[in-house]
Amino acid sequence: MNVTNEQIQLARRPVGTPVMEDFAFVEAPVASPEDGELLVRTVYVSVDPYLRGRMQDAKSYIPPFQLGEVISSGVIAQVVESKSDQFAKGDLVLGALGWQRYTVTRAEAVRKIDASIEPVTLHLSMLGMTGLTAYFGLLDIGQPKEGETVVVSGAAGAVGSTVGQIAKIHGARVVGIAGTAEKCDYLTEQLGFDVAINYKEEVKAALREACPDGIDVYFDNVGGTISDAVFPLLNKFARIPVCGAISSYNNTEVEMGPRVQTALIKTSALMKGFTVGDYSDRYGEGLTALTTWYKEGKLKYEETITEGFDHIIDAFLDLFKGANLGKSIVKVAEIE
Amino acid sequence: MNVTNEQIQLARRPVGTPVMEDFAFVEAPVASPEDGELLVRTVYVSVDPYLRGRMQDAKSYIPPFQLGEVISSGVIAQVVESKSDQFAKGDLVLGALGWQRYTVTRAEAVRKIDASIEPVTLHLSMLGMTGLTAYFGLLDIGQPKEGETVVVSGAAGAVGSTVGQIAKIHGARVVGIAGTAEKCDYLTEQLGFDVAINYKEEVKAALREACPDGIDVYFDNVGGTISDAVFPLLNKFARIPVCGAISSYNNTEVEMGPRVQTALIKTSALMKGFTVGDYSDRYGEGLTALTTWYKEGKLKYEETITEGFDHIIDAFLDLFKGANLGKSIVKVAEIE
Numbered sequence: 230m231n232v233t234n235e236q237i238q239l240a241r242r243p244v245g246t247p248v249m250e251d252f253a254f255v256e257a258p259v260a261s262p263e264d265g266e267l268l269v270r271t272v273y274v275s276v277d278p279y280l281r282g283r284m285q286d287a288k289s290y291i292p293p294f295q296l297g298e299v300i301s302s303g304v305i306a307q308v309v310e311s312k313s314d315q316f317a318k319g320d321l322v323l324g325a326l327g328w329q330r331y332t333v334t335r336a337e338a339v340r341k342i343d344a345s346i347e348p349v350t351l352h353l354s355m356l357g358m359t360g361l362t363a364y365f366g367l368l369d370i371g372q373p374k375e376g377e378t379v380v381v382s383g384a385a386g387a388v389g390s391t392v393g394q395i396a397k398i399h400g401a402r403v404v405g406i407a408g409t410a411e412k413c414d415y416l417t418e419q420l421g422f423d424v425a426i427n428y429k430e431e432v433k434a435a436l437r438e439a440c441p442d443g444i445d446v447y448f449d450n451v452g453g454t455i456s457d458a459v460f461p462l463l464n465k466f467a468r469i470p471v472c473g474a475i476s477s478y479n480n481t482e483v484e485m486g487p488r489v490q491t492a493l494i495k496t497s498a499l500m501k502g503f504t505v506g507d508y509s510d511r512y513g514e515g516l517t518a519l520t521t522w523y524k525e526g527k528l529k530y531e532e533t534i535t536e537g538f539d540h541i542i543d544a545f546l547d548l549f550k551g552a553n554l555g556k557s558i559v560k561v562a563e564i565e
Numbered sequence: 566m567n568v569t570n571e572q573i574q575l576a577r578r579p580v581g582t583p584v585m586e587d588f589a590f591v592e593a594p595v596a597s598p599e600d601g602e603l604l605v606r607t608v609y610v611s612v613d614p615y616l617r618g619r620m621q622d623a624k625s626y627i628p629p630f631q632l633g634e635v636i637s638s639g640v641i642a643q644v645v646e647s648k649s650d651q652f653a654k655g656d657l658v659l660g661a662l663g664w665q666r667y668t669v670t671r672a673e674a675v676r677k678i679d680a681s682i683e684p685v686t687l688h689l690s691m692l693g694m695t696g697l698t699a700y701f702g703l704l705d706i707g708q709p710k711e712g713e714t715v716v717v718s719g720a721a722g723a724v725g726s727t728v729g730q731i732a733k734i735h736g737a738r739v740v741g742i743a744g745t746a747e748k749c750d751y752l753t754e755q756l757g758f759d760v761a762i763n764y765k766e767e768v769k770a771a772l773r774e775a776c777p778d779g780i781d782v783y784f785d786n787v788g789g790t791i792s793d794a795v796f797p798l799l800n801k802f803a804r805i806p807v808c809g810a811i812s813s814y815n816n817t818e819v820e821m822g823p824r825v826q827t828a829l830i831k832t833s834a835l836m837k838g839f840t841v842g843d844y845s846d847r848y849g850e851g852l853t854a855l856t857t858w859y860k861e862g863k864l865k866y867e868e869t870i871t872e873g874f875d876h877i878i879d880a881f882l883d884l885f886k887g888a889n890l891g892k893s894i895v896k897v898a899e900i901e
Contacts, residue, residue, distance in 0.1 A: 288831070452826040466843075474826040486824040490788040490810040493838030495624070500836045502829030507802075 234259045237328040237541060239294045243284050246479040246549055251284070252300070252542050259331045262312045267339070269306035269322060269332050271538075274559040275353040276545040277302060277387075279504075281478040291506075299327035303353050305342065306332065307564060316341070321564065323352050328541055330561065346520070348532075349564070354556030355391055355530040356519050358505050362472060363391035364515040365508040368399075370470035370501045371446040375400035378440050380459060383450030384425065385412035385531075387556035388472060391519075392448045393422050394528050401446070404439045406432065406455055408551040415554065420529055432458045443467075451476045453486070460492040467498040479549060531555030538562075570595045572665040573877060575630045579620050582815040582885055587620070588636070588878050595667045598648045603675070605642035605658060605668050607874075610895045611689040612881040613638060613723075615840075617814040627842075635663035639689050641678065642668065643900060652677070657900065659688050664877055666897065682856070684868075685900070690892035691727055691866040692855050694841050698808060699727035699784075700851040701844040704735075706806035706837045707782040711736035714776050716795060719786030720761065721748035721867075723892035724808060727855075728784045729758050730864050737782070740775045742768065742791055744887040751890065756865055768794045779803075787812045789822070796828040803834040815885060867891030874898075 233256050240253035262268045280302055283294050294300060304326035308316050313336035316322065324339035326332045342352050354360065366388075373379050379396040383389040384405025393403045393416065404424045405416040413425035424439040426432060436444075436458050443464035449456050452474030463469075477484050493500065508515065522528045533553040535544040538561045548557060569592050576589035598604045616638055619630050630636060640662035644652050649672035652658065660675035662668045678688050690696065702724075709715050715732040719725040720741025729739045729752065740760045741752040749761035760775040762768060772780075772794050779800035785792050788810030799805075813820050829836065844851065858864045869889040871880040874897045884893060 282831075449826065452824060456826065471826050471829045474824070474830060477824060477827055483823045485821045487819045488788060488810070488813060488822045489825060489836075490785065490792065490807050490838070491813055493807045493836065494810060494840065495618075495838070497839050497843050498837070500825075500829065501834070502826070502831070503833050504830065507833050 232259055232331065233257070235330050235538060236299045238297055238299055239284060241296065242286060243281070243479075245481050247281065247284065247546060249542055249546070254539075257329075260333045262310055262333050264312050265336055266312050267308050267316055267322070267334055267336050268310040269326070269334060269339070270309050271304055271306050271326065271328075271330055271332065271561045272321070272564055273305040273350055273353060274328060274541055274561055275303035275358070276541065276548060276557045276559060277359075278473060278475045278478060278548050280545065281549075299329055301325055301327045303358055304332075305349060305353060306339070307562075311336075319565070321349060323357070330538060343520075350532055350534070350556075350558050351523070351530065353558055354387055354532055355528060356516060356523060359387040359556055360391050360519045361508065361512060361515045362505040363388045363395060364519060365505065365511065366470035366472050366503055367392050367395050367446070367448055369508070370499070370503060371396075371448055371468050373399050373401040373446050376402070377445035378402045378404065378442055378464075379446040379448065380404045380406065380436070380440065380444050381448045381450070382406045382428075382455050382459075383473065383475065384416055384422065385554055386450060387553075389448070389450050390416070390420055390531065390555055391528065394420055395522075396446070396448075397421050398522060398527055404436070406436075406451075412554060415531070419531075428455050436462060446470075448472060449474070453477060453484070457487055460487070460489060463492060463496045463498050465496050467496050469498060469500040471500060471502040475549070533557045535559045568595055568667070569593070570665050570667050571874060572635045572663065574633050574635055575620060577632065578622060579617070579815075581817050583617065583620065583882060585878055585882070590875075593665075596669045598646055598669050600648050601672055602648050603644050603652055603658070603670055603672050604646040605662070605670060605675070606645050607640055607642050607662065607664075607666055607668065607897045608657070608900055609641040609686055609689055610664060610877055610897055611639035611694070612877065612884060612893045612895060613695075614809060614811045614814060614884050616881065617885075635665055637661055637663045639694055640668075641685060641689060642675070643898075647672075655901070657685060659693070666874060679856075686868055686870070686892075686894050687859070687866065689894055690723055690868055691864060692852060692859060695723040695892055696727050696855045697844065697848060697851045698841040699724045699731060700855060701841065701847065702806035702808050702839055703728050703731050703782070703784055705844065706835070706839060707732075707784055707804045709735050709737040709782050712738070713781035714738045714740065714778055714800075715782040715784065716740045716742065716772070716776065716780050717784045717786070718742045718764075718791050718795075719809065719811065720752055720758065721890055722786060725784070725786050726752070726756055726867065726891055727864065730756055731858075732782070733757050734858060734863055740772070742772075742787075748890060751867070755867075764791050772798060782806075784808060785810075789813060789820070793823055796823070796825060799828060799832045799834050801832050803832055805834060805836040807836060807838040811885070869893045871895045
């Protein structure tokens, strides 16, 4: 190999909504793999809202990116050169890899992809981390029961759309909250949601109407004022998996909202934050269930695929404009 | 019986902090008990912050008091006349009874008190609802482990002081937050708390210093800005039993505070509201444990006893001034 690598590094910490200038496109040499290592070529890159948190210099569940560090996320790559007997040239692998065209990685840091899954990008979306996030957050924390009302915010996103469908599989009545009429139509017409609410209209009244029996589970992807509208409608023993707070990620000051304590006491409700990594010892269970439902036609998905390494940052910035339907992925190269 | 009853009714719904004029002292005749009923004479009345919530006309875990209704709470009473073969004249009973000198009640709505417990008021405090509240909130939701750091707000109150002692029994490091230097001394010198913080001084800095290893359990009795100071110090998988929000009970407008969602996600923390009634099928277990610890000398208690039926409302209003140490009880009559 004698090619030049291209990398995307964190150039400075974003203040508020990230902008292109927060990132640097840098050229660097590509190292040769040592024993037990692989040289892989990036094919698909997952862009996710949670990465915004890693750009802050703040304590969280994973360390922040350092300035000058290559951004990393879920990546599907193809093996170019293998110094491991577990992998051969041409294998497709999945791992948390850098936003760069080539990566040298320890073989044990990636895993081979189940080639029977089509399209391969599902390993980054519904049959990957986002699907597992939906699965464990909803079933372990939310625990929806037959006939209960489940409300999902960010419902047309990668996690939310899967949450709603799993809730339907479990016999719940599902109300999705999304940001455009088109997304709302997608939820009710394509994914089988019972009701979809456009949060750019009157959420409070719409939620009251959509949930005449109150809310048993609120899967929270967004936080902020949309979540505020949910609290007064919680039923006794309601459960709130707190998965994301995209409405807050770009705030530069601590965001104020109605205190939740009194609502929690009145309803004995449970609110729990989580990240998919909390369930890493149960990924096998989750992937088996998701794959089974997918093959049975019970889970549909949507992906927003952006083309080209140079557009990774554009795709990332689009997440905060609510532009994506389903999982947002960048295609960097063809599979060879 | 030919005596006149005295009752305390809700005269109007309090706006903000309750005042004497929200209540009416009323005279009424005393009925005679029918078959299966008891006539009981009120001896001790429990006054509790949660009653403020029942004076609002708002949906909650128990129905609100109606205007003109006799206020009720935990009461120890003595049987004057029994039309039930389960009770005899002179028996001491416990139940949710009205703030009045005499009550006619169905026999099954009260239970006889374990006469081996001294003082009898413990049935209203540490070996009654407040002790059970501490027990289930801490152990079922908080689940403190050996060596973990447990923070309790309202620590010198009836629930908080028991929470801290149970946490110590379970091997945790316990930090109490209370409102006077005298209360803080009581917590560390009498109850064995490791650190006590006076919230009228700088809570944030004091908490950071008191919790160098972060906070694993926060038993929240108060809500508001004291709780705000806790969130940045939560450890991964922290648990927050939300028991009370006395700082908010008298607000006339929705109280705003920093949103908690991001802190919950970063730490995968759990926050759960509860009321003791959620555990009614496990009261026996709780009372057995509390009584055992008490008899072993592992649980100490404090009661603030106010004398006289005419001072029930004073004692209730004092709760919101932070005047009480431990459980607040009004002695209405002597045991005969």
